[in-house]
Every structure is written in structure tokens, then in C-alpha cells.
Amino acid sequence: MPMRYDLLSLEIFLAVAELGSVTRAGLRCHLATSAISKRVSELEEKVGSPLFIRNARGMQLTPAGQSLRHYARQLLDMLKRMEQELGEYGAGIKGHIRLHAITSALAQQLTLDIAGFLDAYPQVRFDVEERSGAEVVRAVSEGRADLGIIGEHTPALGLETMLYRTDEMVIAVAEGHPLATRDAVGFAEALTYEFIAPHPESSVHRLLTEQARLLGCEIKQRIRVSSFDSLCRMVSTNLGIGFIPRGVLRPYLRQFRLRALTLDEHWADRRLFMVARSIAALDPTTRAFADQLSRDRS
Template identity: 30%
Template sequence: MRLDFFDLQLFLNIVDTGSLTKGAERSALSVQAASERIKKLEQQFLVNLFTRHASGVKLTIAGQTFAEQAQLMMQQSHQLQQVMAAYAEGIPSQITLWCNSSAQSEYLPLLLPPYLVENPNIQIDLKEAESNDIIQSLDKGTAQLGLISSFFNSEHLQTLEFSDDPLVLICPIQHELKHKTQLPLAEVIHYPFVGLMPYHSLQQSIETQAKLLGYAIQYRLRLPNFAAIAQVVANGVGIAIIPKRAARRLNSTYPLHHIELTGEWANRKLLLAAKNFDQLPIAYQHFSQFLLSKKSKSSI
């Protein structure tokens, strides 16, 4: 069954004017052509849409229902034209992605360039924040989409697994732990550490685990990023805990020994989070689908 939007508009013009003649004139048609088009609509749906009178036309009950639906369809048609016109004119769409430090430094620099090349009208604003702050912003509605650590409670949000993001211990090549391949935090907690600044969510999770063991980690130095930590550790200042992906990336620059950390807290995941994925704007839904399609490539 085919519907012609021109015929729907003609029908609505006739309804609006109460006259086949005036409706035809508004649609720039002859009365005969307009009459034939309305007759085809009636034949298509096997109903009478109008009753004819000397003073004009009136809607039948079927015609009233048809008018309501035709009005909705015309409104949707106009909305579709407006939305598509924005794309045709190259009007940019802005996406704000909130992400923790691991997501920003280790995953997104590789994933985002292809997406931006394929979608030239998209602009992405990355906002680095701690996972707990991102969760609160999503809950309040001040953020729409975020990449967070599974370490933090996000049960009240919708989350989808984006990537494994385990933590490893790094130490100098000649450190006394150089022969170890896997250890629990309890066996290394007494060594001097190099850490991130206190406000980092990763640092918070490490210190929470230390407190559960009854220890307070002793930091010789705190630094703002993983590259700085790796350089200092390689020079023999202490040991550190960083994401495995960062350790692999930095190993080509700094000689380091990696030790797997046991425990669920260390084998964390990155989660794509939103309050409701189905209610996100279309641009955000499209971007979310892209990120999740790259899940296998982003996993370690």
C-alpha cells in the first residue's frame, strides 16, 4: 500500500478549508484532479472520507480518523526533513564522553580517529574524571555517556562491558621481585611505592584494598600520569600499580618487570555506562554502538 504525502496534504487542505474547490486551489490543482486523487484514496482504503453538500464537504467518521493520522504523518514528515537537512548542511553534532584516566590514555586515542574520519560532522568532547564522579554525573543527568571502572558501584545505571582493564605491578628489571609472575597485594604492600595523585580513582581503589589488609601504602612519590610513574619506577625509586595496557605500552620506552595481581579488585573491567541507553540522543546511540563494536579489539 502506497501513500503519497502530496495526497495527504491535499486531503488536509480540503479539511481545513471545508471545500474541495478551495482545497484544490491551495494545492495548486484543478478541482477535477483533486477529486480524482481523493477518490483514489477512498478506493484504496475502501471508505468514504467525505460527504458532499452544496456548501462544501464534511468528514465522515472514517474521514475524521484519517485526518488525525494524516496530520501526524505530515508532522513526522516535516520533522524528518528538518533532521535530514541538518546532515545535508553539515551541521555538527557534539558528543561529550566522560571517561576515567585509563580509558582516556589507553583506549580512546586508538579508537576515536577512525570514527571521526567516518563521521565528519561529529565532534567529541572528552571529559576526564574519576569513575565515582562520572557515576554521580550520569545519575544526576549532567552527563549522558561514560566509561567507568567496574570497581565502583553503578548498579543504578545501565552498563555494558567495554573492555578488560586489569592492573599489574611494575618494578625495576633488577628488583628482588623480578622472578615473580603473579602476586597478591598483601605480599608487596610493605615495599615503597610510586603512585598517582591522591584524587585518582585508581589510587583510591588501591588504597581501599590496602586498608582491608590493615596496611597503609608508603609512597615515595606521587605523579600525575602513568608515563611519569613508569619512568621513575624504571629508575629504581619504587614499585607501582598501573593498568596492564599502560604497562605494555610503556615497556617499549622504560625497562620494567610486570607482575600480575590476583583478586577481583585488580581484574577490573571498563564499562560503558548511561542512565538509559535507549533514551540517548541518536548521535550518542550511534557512538555507543561503535564503541561496543570495537570491544574485541580493545580487550587485552
Template identity: 35%
Template structure:
């Protein structure tokens, strides 16, 4: 069975787009040529890789297996080129780092700034995702490094402790809840919420916990930063849930009250995860070590 690199790149593009048309465009290939290549791959494999449906081309079980192996092969080729570049031109590499909201906003900016200053030839592709998506992405080779909340299953990955933080309630100082020493998330759902913008991993996380108790967040305003969220809380527009590290920093300059959440999931042990340190290129392994020590 023989597939070349162009076949694998095309197949990954088609699989991620769930469309031969869009996959061909992403791979800079004519539609006819792309369709012929996919058919050729299926003939060589002796099994269908895609289900041709009216609204797309979802993967068959064999296609999902090929997608995982294709990503691994392409990632290894990229790492090979990166390692060779270290000898030829000085380090030129890229690390794809997926992180949850908490680590991305509160802990990574300073740590990454120091790393990038020490490694001017390396670029970091930093993306925000939910922790379960990050684990899958690292396991499948889509991401080199992940930073996730400790509540997800990372048994298949190599892991290292990163930070520990807690989600807390934030309310105006004169709010009806301000006198409480602790509070449950379900009680907060009786009030208007200030949240992060759609797509923020923490916002999706909180919305999921609201759904688990049969409720919905009553979102009045959504903003892009914890600073903006807490500023709206200070103005008595609503209540919010943010990391304790952000809340303590902003309490110094805003009239807000921090109330610990009593829910078990509020404690966030942040974990670095990789498929294998031994498989990472040198510059990515250095980033892991830097994050562990930062």
C-alpha cells in the first residue's frame, strides 16, 4: 500500500472540511484531480474512506483510522524538517499549543513571552479550546502541547503539573449575594450573568454545567476579557464566574466581591500534556520544560 505526501495532505484537508470541494481548495488542488486522488487511495486501500452524502463526505471507520495515521506522518515529516533546520539555518520551528481559557489568559502570556525572547526562531500557534478537545487533539497529533483542566482523562498522554487555580463568583460589593462566604453555581443561575464572548472555552464550560442542572445562563453581556467582565460586574449589570487569579488581581482596582464556589469542579488543576516527550522536536520539548519551570 503506497500513499504519497500529497495524498495524505489532501485527505486530511478533505476530512477536516468534510467536503472534497473545500478540501481540494485548501490543498490548492483542482476538484477533478482531488476526486481522482481520493478514488485512487480507496482503490489502493481496498475500502471506502468517505461516505458520499448530499451534504458532505463524513469519514468511514477506515477513513478515521487513515486520518489519524496521516496526521502523525505529516507531523513527523514537519518535525524532521524542523530538526534539520536547526543545523542548517539556526532554529526555525513552530509549536502548536492548545490551552483552556484560564491558562491562556492568566498564566501563558508571561511564560510564553520569556520563551519566545530566548527562542527567536520559533513561532507558537496558540489556540483556545475546551479541555476534552485539547486531549483529543494532542492524542491525534493535531496539537504538540496541551494545557488542560485536571478533570479530563489524560491517561493516554504524558503529563506534567502546570498551575492550580479556582473558579470563583464575582459580584458587586453591595449585591444581595455579597455577604455569603461560599456559594453554589446553581444559586448564581438565578441572576443575570456577565460572560466571555462566544467560543471562549470557559464560557462553554460554564454553559455545560448550567445545562447539567437543567438551567441556562441568563447572559446580559459578553466580553472578550476577564477585565471587561469584572468591570461590568462592578457596574451592577450582573454576576460572573472567573478564575481566582484574575479576580484577585482585579479586586485591587474594582469594587467587586469574590465568593468561593463550593462546586467540586471549581478547583482547576492545570496540566501540561503531550503524546510523548521523546517524540517532540527539540524546540517543542524546550517549551514544555520552560512551562514546567516558569
């Protein structure tokens, strides 16, 4: 026979697990200590194993308790999301997508992809946050985002991945730079010049430093910036060269009188990936968006 769990018992169990005390869990849940203890004992009876180690320091989870905490959190979070989404349907909103993405994705095709999806599904609501690759992975892992977009050199840390698009990394130089007369440059030669470096947690910085390391070189950098706009402004004053996706650089070429040099490297075509805790477990609205991103990649 399958074991049956009621939601209140799971909420009480999570309160005890977090607070490490039946008394404090009772205060949070507005229940008597005896009622809290009874619920925990009933859960342990169903599981057939102790969920807590009880000692002078309080209640500590056993391996069985840690497993139950993991699944109970997922279950209650999913129910909360279900209630929220169903409430939004009643308010005329047909779905809610929490998307975290790296800057270079939002600065290129992703914004247009969101607009295209909203043309087809105008009642969907998006919460979009721009983050570094590592922050995107953390947000998806912790359930603060449903779907993330990262660069291929950002570790996915156990998340499921699906190819989104590719972008081309290029070298940006001012019109007066010694390389400005060139159409292309090798990475080893580019490393002989000063760089305007991107944010150290960005996927672009990770790729830049990894490829320099493979050549046994260090990046020459005096200035580090946190946005592509600032990077292009700095490059335009000939303070250094930039390492940037071509699609991000394109709108700045005329404005700042910059040149885009093709990188003669096979790795310059960088893949971008969608990440989720489970693609199959995405709610229908987010899954439809992910499927569209997968179909529309170029």
C-alpha cells in the first residue's frame, strides 16, 4: 500500500527540521508541543524509521529525515506554484514564467524571443532577471527561477540543459587601435594587448580566462567593468580591447566608432544553454516557452 501524507504534517516536519526544536515549531505553527510531537511520531511510523536524532542540542535530521525534507520542500513548493498559477488564470493571466539569463543572451536574441512568445500568448507574465552565469545556476537550483540561460563554460551543477543558441565572440577595438586595419586576429596575438575585462563572474570572463590559461598566458587588464555598454565606451577611448559577442557589439560599432575583428579560433562560436531542474517537470507555460526557444535557435 502506498504511504499517504497530509500537508499539515509535512509543514510541521519542515518547521521542526528548520528550527531544531518541537517547542519553537509549535510557536511557529500555532500548535501545542504535544500536537507537534504526535505529528512527527506519526510520520516516523509511516516511514518506518526515525526522522530525527533527539539530544540536548535539539532535533537533528537522520538520513531518512534529510530525504523527507528534500521531497517535502519540492512538493510544498510545487503546490504553492500551482495555487499561484491557478489564481492567475482567474485574474486573466495565463501562466507565469520566472526567467534568469546572462547579460549577453538578453542583449541579443532572447529579448526578441520573449516578445515573439508574448505575441502568441499575450496573457503570459514574465519575471526576467539579468544575472551572471553562476547566479543563474544558483537561482534555478534553489527554485527562484524556472528556467535559466547560461554560457557553455558555466558549470550547470546537476541541472538539465538544452541547447538554446550560439553566438560568436569577437575582439572589439577602437578605430585608432593598431589592430583596427585587420578583419581577423588570433587569440594569442590579441593577448599581447591590454583588455577591458568583463565582470569576473560572467560567462564571457570565464571563457576569456580559460582560453588564456590553455595558452599558458595571462590577460593584461587594468580596467574591469560590469556592463557591455561600459566596456564599449572604454574600448572607444583606446584604453584597451574588448572580448564580446558580435551581436552585443553590433549596435555600438557606429556609435562609438569601433571595429569588430573575427577571432580565428574554433571556440569563438559559443553555445548558450537553457537550464532547469527538470525540463520534463516544467509547468506547461514554461515548457512551451522552452520548446519555442529550442525550435527557433539558429
